[in-house]
Amino acid sequence: MTTENENKYLTAADKQGEGLIVLRGAKNASFERGIYNAYDLIDLPGFTPPRLPVAMMETLDQLRERDGQREKDGFHKKIKFRHAAGKNGAVIVVPTTEEEQLVHGQFEPGGGGQGSGQGEGEDGEVVGEQQIDPGEGEGEGEDNQAGEGGGGDHGVGSDTYEIGKKLTEELKLPNLEDKGKKVPTDEYIFDLTDRHRKSGQILDHKETMRQIIKTNLILGKLDRKNPETDKFIVGPDDKVFRVLSREKVYKSMAIVFFMRDYSGSMWGIPTEAIIEQHLIIYSWLMYQYEKLVIPRFIVHDAEAKEVDWNTYYKSIIAGGTRIASGYKLINEIINKEGLERDYNLYVFQGTDGEDWDSDGKEPLAALEELVPKLQRMGASVIRNSWNKKNMTDFEQYLQKSGFQKKATKFRLVSINADTVTPEKNIEAVKTLIGP
């Protein structure tokens, strides 16, 4: 037993630098480790830190009820339900809360922004570097659960479909009436739609009657003014039956392209907001299309590429921005794979509005090609603080070209990064998917 266990905790100890989950949100343990997020049970060998709680004493519904009751009692709501990306394309709901107290923040002019270090190094020499995380925003950011390595599945694992259903009901999201194209699937159902004369499962009375009347008319047995039904002759061919037949099932399927700018300027709140919106839209679509939704993810900075679920939610690259690259890639994919014919296509885009191509020639051309193929396209602009007062490049060239007015299937919504709230995200989603 001894050697085996020695190896076990040795492995745990080796992992000490590597993304240990420390409860109070000190994600980047090795860099930001401080006095008060060192705990014996996590730092001493021989213990494995517990995963963040998955099981809760109350269900999500009970929590919602409690929060609702708070409002009735005259207090502010306290529980935030955030959507996060789970494993394998699942959307999970993570309930979180804060305990408010009068406490010091970090801001003090001329101070703050420093920690401890050890080892070699000249004054001014850089000793460590860290990518700016999607979770780190301007000012006091909150933890972004989706960014956590290996900890992504610590919310309540509700079905994405269920979430979509809940959201549609609670937030009064629109229901799609006409889902457009239907595609034959591999499924069959047995239906009593076909008819067969002489034999079958169920007698179709009306049709049979019609046939009998026809036959008897021809035979001259029918006096229109005085029909005597008991004098009718009923031939075997007159009987019309409904028969079970195998029919292919036609279903509406949707493909949704989620496209977002992942360049350096997107770090922080813009990315968080876009992700939250896209998760809501995805859940809603899953519900609307009864789970027949294929999401595809495109990230772009100056170039675009298609990625998987995980990468979409976590990537941040430093680089400039060319929105047209994303559009072009989507157009390519649609054309190459011939998606337009069979699927209902949606595109939802997230950006901070900045674009190297500031006059918009390329992106507009790409949009002209793209939008007609779609059921709906929605673009969310989360304006960074330095763009607060003016319109961003993206918004400007859209407006100038009059594209928005022409394209009825295109929707644009803008929010300032410093005013993003869950409610604003929901409003944005409603605008994007609404009638």
Next chain:
Amino acid sequence: MELIDQHTKKIMEQCKKKSQEAGLQFDSSTLEYIVTNRDLIELGPKVMIPSLYDYWVHDLQVIAGQKIYEVYPNNPYETVINTRPAISFYNDNNPDWLNAMIFYHVLGHIDFFQNNSFFKHTRSEDFCGKALSDKREIEKIRQQLGERKRWVDYVIEFARAIDNLVGYYAELKELNREESQGSDRIQYYFGDFLKNIFEEQGINHNQYLDKVARCNHLQKELGVEAGEKTFLKEVEKEYSEFEALFERYKREQKAKPGDVFQHILENSPFLNLRQNKDAWWMKKVIQIIRDTSLHFQPQIRTKIFNEGWASYWHQHLFIKDSLIEGHRDTYAKVNSGVMVMPRVGLNPYALSFKLLEYIEESANAGKLSLEFQKIQGVEERRKFDRKTGAGKKILFDLRRNFNDSLLINYLSDDDFQDFVDRYRLFVAGKRINPERRTVEYYVKSRRGKDYRKMLNDSLYHPPHIIIEEEEQQTRSGGLYLNHVFEGKTLVKRFIPAVLTGLEYLCGGDKPKAICLETTEFEISEEDMWKMAMDSKYQPNYKKLRVVYTMKKKNLTRVVVNTEEKKK
């Protein structure tokens, strides 16, 4: 959760003996439990106290933003808790030798809890037992209220919102006062009275010492009581107003409002309204939250010292224990994870451990003496070694009397610089590199003074809030809280919730205005951005004194004073 097996317990009892031989002092009975991951998940939010009261927030993942602060004075995931008997937690898969090492660490903690004077108020009672009875009480209340039981949770919530402001030092002062020698008058004389005179007349230290000597002399000659009486007569002769001032002092002491909790319990119109059928349980719940918070106050203020102390002992004792045989290399590996200072970031175990060893070494060499401090020559300082052997004793004394702040500021500037140099510590600065879109950490300063300042700034320090009775009177309000500005502003977005809670506790259905006066800085977005990129940038900012008023759930903010500060 189950008790550890007999075999392991035996080993641990051996460890206890060895540590007591080395000088650690603690109660002989301790409890050790095996915990599973599941247990830890449930214990964590309850700060490892199994019997802590139930509260729905414990069930949720409580988020405290990384940059902000630790909300609760807490130690979730500590291995040992300050109860009587002390309880500690273990993983059942550990080999014996590892459990022994952890146990030495635990004993270090227990010794600290049971000997450090900042924990004095936790010694008279077993907290685990108290928490259990408190928990049961709250459960009973919930049952009694039936449908309305959620109001218990509201009161818990509002009380917890102010529990970091509990009057911890005041409690300690009371305890210490009871123990100190001399009657009230003598204490007042040598305390506030002479202090005020010094400030006014500028009497120097020696005169103070003379008076102390005189008092001691009289007590020696005539006996404690008679000596005191005679001394006080002399005092009256010298200061005829002494008695009057003493009476006034006594009255002021009585009238002191205590912390916000006590103030509310005593003065809240809502909680003291006879018609308020709920007042009895509300007061009880508030008292429980206050007591719980008081219990945990010393832990967060001695975190660094405690971890260093425990690390020091597990290091020194375990090396000598025969159980280490055959496992030295493994031990070295795992221990280095605990004991190594990271390139960037602070490891309290390592820092504190090294500091204690440094102090011990210095004390052994006699370097903590005035004699040494006067020596200027570098070589002479290096060679100085009086071999006093006093190191250990000094450490035990420090452990009895010091908290983190005292420990960090103990060494002289020169010695601390020496310490920083020896371990090549530096203050790490943080700035944003916009081209690479990264956060950069760089060597900001290797000066001991700067390092010490950085440590001091990182220490836990709740805002200093005092209650202004006069203001309350003039505004006929519920509360007027004055946040005394000490260099850091409050987290703005939490203010409304806290004040709403206070409004309820003070006024209930008939809300009274709750005011909070604090300092804020007005700074442009652009400047914030520049500051993040360049830590040397001095922004233009305005220092404002503002008053938040919460009335009928509406929050207003009024600027009462401004101070423009430029580069």
